[in-house]
Amino acid sequence: MGEMNDISKAVSHAVDNATDSAHDAAHSLSLAANRASRMVSEKGEQLMHAQSRMTKSCQGFVQERPLTTVGIALAAGVVLGWLLQTKR
Numbered sequence: 001m002g003e004m005n006d007i008s009k010a011v012s013h014a015v016d017n018a019t020d021s022a023h024d025a026a027h028s029l030s031l032a033a034n035r036a037s038r039m040v041s042e043k044g045e046q047l048m049h050a051q052s053r054m055t056k057s058c059q060g061f062v063q064e065r066p067l068t069t070v071g072i073a074l075a076a077g078v079v080l081g082w083l084l085q086t087k088r
Helices: 003-063 066-086
Strands: none
Touching: 003 066
16 A cells, blocks of 8 residues: 555656656747747837838939930830740
């Protein structure tokens, strides 16, 4: 009977240790996921601000130099058309 109690205590202790380890691992993963989520959110905000700045910059360029903008668009269209034509 004493041997059975020893085995039961050992199994109970092992289960408790495994449970504690699983809880610790889940907590660590939760913290890491929260940190990653915050970082992604911050980077998203930074990208949105960068996009806004670039849009304003492009709008200013188009308003200041409309003919240059049309020329650039035309040249890009010609080059793109040539590249697509040579791929066939």
